[in-house]
Amino acid sequence: MSYAMEKLREEKVFKDPVHRYIHVRDRVIWDLVGTKEFQRLRRIKQLGTTFLTFHGAEHSRFSHSLGVYEIVRRIVDDVFKGRQEWDESDRLLSLCAALLHDLGHGPFSHAFEKVFQFDHEYFTQAIIMGDTEVNQVLRLVSADFPKKVAEVIAKTSEKKLVISLISSQIDADRMDYLLRDAYFTGVSYGHFDMERILRVMRPKEDQVVFKKSGMHAVEDYIMSRYQMYWQVYFHPVSRSGEVILQKILHRAKELHEQFYHFKHEPKHFVTLFEGKPKLKDYLELDESVVLYYFHVWQEEDDPILKDLCYRFLNRHLFKYIEFDPATEYKKYMKLVTLFTDAGINPEYYLVLDSSSDLPYDFYRPGEEEERLPIQLSMSNGEIRELSRQSEIVEAISGKRRTDHKLYFPLDLLKDESTKKNEKRQIKELLGING
Template sequence: MAYRDEQLHEEKVFKDPVHRYIHVRDRVIWDLIGTPEFQRLRRIKQLGTSYLTFHGAEHSRFNHSLGVYEIVRRIIENFRHRPFWNEEERLLCLTAALLHDLGHGPFSHSFEKVFGLDHEDFTRRIILGNTSVNQILQRVSPDFPKNVADVIHKTYPNKLVVSLISSQIDADRMDYLLRDAYYTGVSYGHFDMERILRVMRPMEDQVVIKYSGMHAVEDYIMSRYQMYWQVYFHPVTRSAEVILSKILQRVKELYESGYEFHVKPVHFLSFFNQEVNLEEYVKLDEAVVLYYFQTWVDEKDPVLSDLCNRFVNRHLFKYIEFNPNLQLKQWAELQQLFKKAGIDPEYYLEVDSSSDLPYDFYRPGEEEERLPIHLLMPDGELRELSRQSDIVESISGKKRTDHKLYFPMDFIEGLSERSKIKKRILEILHG
């Protein structure tokens, strides 16, 4: 039997708190789960610094990747023998779902910003490079690794396959909303996924939803909206991210200035030199990063030591609502006041902005084409979701943006009571 069709002697199951069980029958999938590159995802948290806000948010990218695989497996089972569905694409869909987050680094988004990296680029490099994952995919067929990478990169010719893991209602979003709600303990990320899976139908270039399932989709869209503002953009989480970014920025600056580290950042050197090779990238996980943060608490450099202490022991920055576009004068004055007070604004004063577009319909010519969710009407016609749903129409295309100013209140309070600088800083911060 060809490797691509080989089934395990006995189905393997993972007990999962969100989907109850995750089922694996394909030898290829089982072998991929066992690779070092995939096992590394156990050591990367799904929600980065959110565990400092929601103490249950300790789940990993490994959990989530299995969850996305399981949702796609269930969707495909429902698609069997339906028009537009090609059973030959089954293994490709399952593999792309499993591996879609393979390139995420530790605390990925903060890390990417400081070092100018892109996790999607590393996902592709792991799939196509000299890795255990690539060896397994090559055994399926010589072009299989490229096909998997193309699905994840959204360049695969069959758009229906791409839409299963990358669209406005896909397996990736469904799993992370349910999983993140479960582990953070919040109530708003829940929606009826089973119902959505039952009403999904394959069409030529995307998955569509039977009209009878519209209310379940409305619930999903609102869940996504709530999760972004209540969990993903939580200001305490963002405060931890700001500090994390500042630590990496400081370490990079110290390295470039020839500073002698007490514990040399060996694992970061290729990142500083912008020569990141794949082998070094996959060796870096959150356990390694946190080891350095803990040792740098004792560094001679006061800024690095303080920032690491804040992150490790959760002494985070305070925050206020602050829009630099509307408060330019105060922003400039605060920077000057911080300098005069001996607090480096480069590391201790930061505006962080969050924005989200919960649902949008396709607008030709826009940078990012967002394929809309289509409803399959009883007469066979396709209708865009917001044309049919008042709830979705009310938030469709509406981008919400939020600005916060982060700062170390303990430093400000530590200034002399008679200090005019302290008085003026507090006046600006308290409005």
């Protein structure tokens, strides 16, 4: 029997709070889970700094990746199996792409990416194609199998139906993270009827479609996603933690470029600071390593790095106000001047942060980010785009919501032992009493 077809002598299961059990029977999947690159995901939180707001949000990329695998396994083994438009030879490719889709995430995920200007999907592909244990396992299937998996994750594969299982406007990735994040944050927004959605999924040429009879479950999913983004993912307290995290990394990078002598040299960050991250160095970074540096950097002589690390580790976060940069630009420039005059570096202590989300969009060919629309299969066999059938989805379709907040350290402004006049002017502009 070929390695690709090999089954474990006995099915392995992971007990899971969202899916009850995650089932593994394929030798390839079991071996991939055991690789050091996949085990590294245990040490990276799924929700970055959200634990600062919702204390239960300590779950990892590891558990999410297993969850996405399990949803795809159920689809290909239960829902699609035996259907004419499903190619059974794509089964293992689908399972591996689902399991490995987040392999390249760094510590604190998206905040990390913004500072060092890279995409986790680049590192996901680099891990799959590089000199790694994951690559060794995939090559046992076939010499070109790592490339096939990487192409699915990069969305360049000719297997469009497989891509849509893990990357579309309703896919296994989104379904798992909404349910999982809702569970661990303790909110009710992210709940929807996944069982019903799975029952009405059908393979259709280049993408998954949904039976019209299941439209209300799909609507519920769309609204759950909308609520989760604004109530959890974009929560201003979590964003405050992310702002400070980014500023710590910016400061450390700036000090490195200025040849500052660190008491605790950031050797794990050097290639990142220099814009030439090596895969080996990147894989050695996880959140425990980053938090170690934040801990020891509290002893540095640089007052900004020291202060920001203390704030992050002890949850002394920045406060915020609603702020529209388009209409309040002059106020912002005045605040920059006053912060500077008050001896508070505005680059690190006056931060404008924007959140933006497009809950659902129909197909707009040629746009930078082409979104594959959700298609409904009508009882007569006709295919129709979701927003043309659903008044609820039509109401939010194509409508991007953007939110801007200005973050600042209120404690430094309340301390009027120095620069009393400047700080009072700042508080007046920010609308702060006392």
